[in-house]
Amino acid sequence: MLNFFKKNKQAWEPDRLPRHIAIIMDGNGRWAAKRALPRTAGHAAGAETFRRVATYCKDIGIEYLTVYAFSTENWKRPQSEVGSIMQLLEKYLIEALEKMERDKVKMKFLGDVSVLSPKLRALISETESLSEKFDGVQVNICLNYGGRDEILRAATHYALDYKDGTAPQKLDEETFSKYMYSSGLPDPDLIIRPSGEMRSSNFLLWQSAYSEFYFTDVLWPDFSATELDRAIIAYQTRERRYGGIKK
Ligand code: FPP
Numbered sequence: 633m634l635n636f637f638k639k640n641k642q643a644w645e646p647d648r649l650p651r652h653i654a655i656i657m658d659g660n661g662r663w664a665a666k667r668a669l670p671r672t673a674g675h676a677a678g679a680e681t682f683r684r685v686a687t688y689c690k691d692i693g694i695e696y697l698t699v700y701a702f703s704t705e706n707w708k709r710p711q712s713e714v715g716s717i718m719q720l721l722e723k724y725l726i727e728a729l730e731k732m733e734r735d736k737v738k739m740k741f742l743g744d745v746s747v748l749s750p751k752l753r754a755l756i757s758e759t760e761s762l763s764e765k766f767d768g769v770q771v772n773i774c775l776n777y778g779g780r781d782e783i784l785r786a787a788t789h790y791a792l793d794y795k796d797g798t799a800p801q802k803l804d805e806e807t808f809s810k811y812m813y814s815s816g817l818p819d820p821d822l823i824i825r826p827s828g829e830m831r832s833s834n835f836l837l838w839q840s841a842y843s844e845f846y847f848t849d850v851l852w853p854d855f856s857a858t859e860l861d862r863a864i865i866a867y868q869t870r871e872r873r874y875g876g877i878k879k
Contacts, residue, residue: 644864650821652696653689653863654843656835657682659827659851666851672716677853679720688857690737690769696817697771698742700835704778718752721775725755729762738763738770742813743777744785772817779837786811786838814839822867826852826859844870 657678664674682699689697702717728739739759748756756775763770789811790803800807809815819839823832828849832840846863848855871878 644861644868646693648868649693649864650844650867651694652698652818652820652822653694653860654698654700654820654823654836654840655685656700656823656825656829656833657852658825658829660853662827663851663853671713674853675713675717675720679724681853681855683724684857685855685860686737686771688860690735695769696820697769698774698814698817698820698836699772700774700777700833702743702775702777703834704743704776704781705834707776718749721773722752722755725752725759729755729759732759732762732766736766736768738766738768740770740772740817741775742772742782743775744781745775747776770817772814774835777813777835779832779834781834782813783838809838812838819843822846822863824848824860824863826850826855842872842874844872 660674660678661671662674663677664671667673682701686697701721702714706717707714728735728737740763741756741760745753745756786808790799790808814836817839819841820836820843822845823836823840823843824846825831826848828847830847836843844867846866848859848863850859
């Protein structure tokens with residue numbers, strides 16, 4: 633990290649880092665197509681990028697990193713592609729479990745994981761329970777996740793909790809947030825979408841109300857620590873008013 637400050641005149645300010653960065657890992661397919669490789673090779677390269685970016689976030693002191701690994705809509709992809717993404721996740725979790733005691737990275741999964749394979753579900757629950765004893769950086773992986781699905785699920789659970797008619801007159805944001813997969817997490821400060829696409833694609837709809845967005849044309853497998861530095865520098869130029877006016 634020291635080297636980074638020596639080499640770069642324009643660097644981010646360490647005391648104003650975003651607490652929570654969220655990333656839509658997009659562009660794996662195009663990265664592979666450019667190299668005449670199968671799309672699955674793009675996802676494998678994307679998984680490696682995720683590993684490097686997560687390590688960098690940990691090293692510089694980001695508290696929460698949330699990534700969009702598989703959406704509720706991604707089931708529309710060919711079965712072979714879905715299978716290869718699931719395999720990459722299994723591989724990643726097996727390796728992460730081996731290193732968890734050393735790295736002390738807390739992991740959480742956001743989304744409906746109940747429909748995933750028994751093997752993947754077992755790995756997820758092992759990872760989450762091991763994570764309970766760590767209190768360092770937290771990596772959240774959105775898996776079979778959709779923002780609209782999350783809101784509908786929260787509303788359903790809320791209604792079920794109060795089906796006896798005891799619900800308070802007014803439902804407040806804090807109470808409703810507790811029904812989200814992200815319960816207990818601060819909202820993302822910065823959401824990054826690589827690959828030139830400029831939309832949210834059903835990612836963290838509730839939580840992104842006041843997030844700063846950063847878009848770049850770089851494809852996710854090519855995303856690097858330097859790209860993350862650029863996103864953080866851009867974030868630090870933004871003025872966050874949360875609907876108020878400049879102070
Ligand atoms: C979007 O790019 C990417 C995905 C739907 C899958 C992301 C999955 C991984 C990076 C691998 C597993 C993740 C972890 C956390 C180990 P795209 O395929 O839509 O790209 P395109 O728009 O160029 O086709």
